[in-house]
Amino acid sequence: MKVGLLGAGRIGDFHARTLASNSQVSCLRIMDVDAARAESLAGSVGASTAAGAAELADWADALVIATATDTHAELIRLGADAGLPVFCEKPISLDLKSTDDVLKAVDDAGIPLQIGFQRRFDKGFAEIRRMLQSNELGTLYSARLATHDPSPPPDQYLKVSGGVFIDMMVHDFDIIRWVTGREVEEVYATGSVLTGNKAFSEADDVDTAAAILRLTGGALAILSGLRHDPLGYDVRLEVSGSKDSVVAGIDGRTPIRILGKDERSGTEPGYRDFIDRFTPAYREELNVFLSMAKGEIESPCTGRDAREALRIALAATKSLHEKRPVSLEEVL
Numbered sequence: 001m002k003v004g005l006l007g008a009g010r011i012g013d014f015h016a017r018t019l020a021s022n023s024q025v026s027c028l029r030i031m032d033v034d035a036a037r038a039e040s041l042a043g044s045v046g047a048s049t050a051a052g053a054a055e056l057a058d059w060a061d062a063l064v065i066a067t068a069t070d071t072h073a074e075l076i077r078l079g080a081d082a083g084l085p086v087f088c089e090k091p092i093s094l095d096l097k098s099t100d101d102v103l104k105a106v107d108d109a110g111i112p113l114q115i116g117f118q119r120r121f122d123k124g125f126a127e128i129r130r131m132l133q134s135n136e137l138g139t140l141y142s143a144r145l146a147t148h149d150p151s152p153p154p155d156q157y158l159k160v161s162g163g164v165f166i167d168m169m170v171h172d173f174d175i176i177r178w179v180t181g182r183e184v185e186e187v188y189a190t191g192s193v194l195t196g197n198k199a200f201s202e203a204d205d206v207d208t209a210a211a212i213l214r215l216t217g218g219a220l221a222i223l224s225g226l227r228h229d230p231l232g233y234d235v236r237l238e239v240s241g242s243k244d245s246v247v248a249g250i251d252g253r254t255p256i257r258i259l260g261k262d263e264r265s266g267t268e269p270g271y272r273d274f275i276d277r278f279t280p281a282y283r284e285e286l287n288v289f290l291s292m293a294k295g296e297i298e299s300p301c302t303g304r305d306a307r308e309a310l311r312i313a314l315a316a317t318k319s320l321h322e323k324r325p326v327s328l329e330e331v332l
């Protein structure tokens with residue numbers, strides 16, 4: 001399969017290496033508005049480059065979009081117009097109107113679309129989902145999720161990120177729906193700026209966030225999101241039910257010091273960043289995308305899933321600003 005990759009930045013670099021080493025890919029071509037960056041990445045993975053996105057779409061059998069967020073909508077449309085299967089990094093867009101417009105174009109073209117919520121391909125999260133589906137955990141009572149970034153993104157990025165719920169905790173909103181099979185009915189979110197970085201307040205954003213989600217059936221999810229964790233990148237999910245409680249994301253590299261009877265101070269270095277933590281999941285999501293592009297399977301993470309995660313993130317943002325619980329029905 002001839003795969004066109006758009007974007008040669010942080011995540012594009014990693015996806016290029018994954019695609020170049022995947023046996024389902026016969027040829028990889030890379031395009032970035034920063035042509036030197038595309039050339040350099042192509043050179044290091046044995047790929048070629050394309051001068052423009054349209055040229056790439058004409059040539060490719062499938063498109064992988066890893067460009068800046070504000071370009072996703074137009075590039076998904078480009079893939080839809082060319083009738084290509086598309087993988088796109090989250091989010092489709094920062095607002096529901098343009099997300100809906102893109103999803104209509106995707107539906108009209110009948111192309112398969114997969115959005116990059118890689119936690120769905122993490123073995124621990126997938127096992128909790130299986131245990132809930134098979135009733136091994138019993139009645140779902142509660143879930144606790146943590147997403148802690150080692151350090152905040154650049155100040156310039158904060159202005160266009162959409163805020164911590166849309167940019168970072170949207171992964172939690174997607175995974176809670178996928179793992180539990182429940183929808184979110186209501187969100188109460190709050191947050192503070194505690195790092196001393198004024199860029200957060202200037203962007204009307206927070207660096208320390210929490211949210212409580214009420215799920216269909218009454219189960220509760222409690223989320224914490226930090227933009228600064230001095231020990232590393234920490235993503236965990238705990239689920240408690242009437243029969244059992246389980247956690248995914250705790251291992252020798254989890255950046256947290258465990259105190260008490262079995263005191264353990266990390267003998268291994270904590271996860272550095274999202275790529276370090278989720279390397280196998282990122283590889284598997286693109287492997288599955290290639291199978292989807294060949295028509296072997298349905299999309300494992302659709303545009304509608306991304307829209308729903310965005311709705312929850314928008315509800316959380318509204319809750320933060322208005323200091324009250326927000327029903328998902330308010331975000332249409």
Ligand SMILES: NC(=O)c1ccc[n+]([C@@H]2O[C@H](COP(=O)([O-])OP(=O)(O)OC[C@H]3O[C@@H](n4cnc5c(N)ncnc54)[C@H](O)[C@@H]3O)[C@@H](O)[C@H]2O)c1
Nearest residue numbers: 007008009010011012032033034066067068069071089090
């Ligand atoms: N799923 C995840 O865990 C995850 C992790 C990181 C980033 N992301 C998403 O991936 C996207 C990229 O993030 P990043 O951290 O790699 O950003 P980045 O700034 O490092 O890279 C973005 C690249 O896109 C290029 N670009 C911008 N507009 C373009 C266009 N029209 N055509 C071609 N190239 C263009 C830029 O020149 C840059 O090289 C963002 O939308 C982000 O939300 C997802």
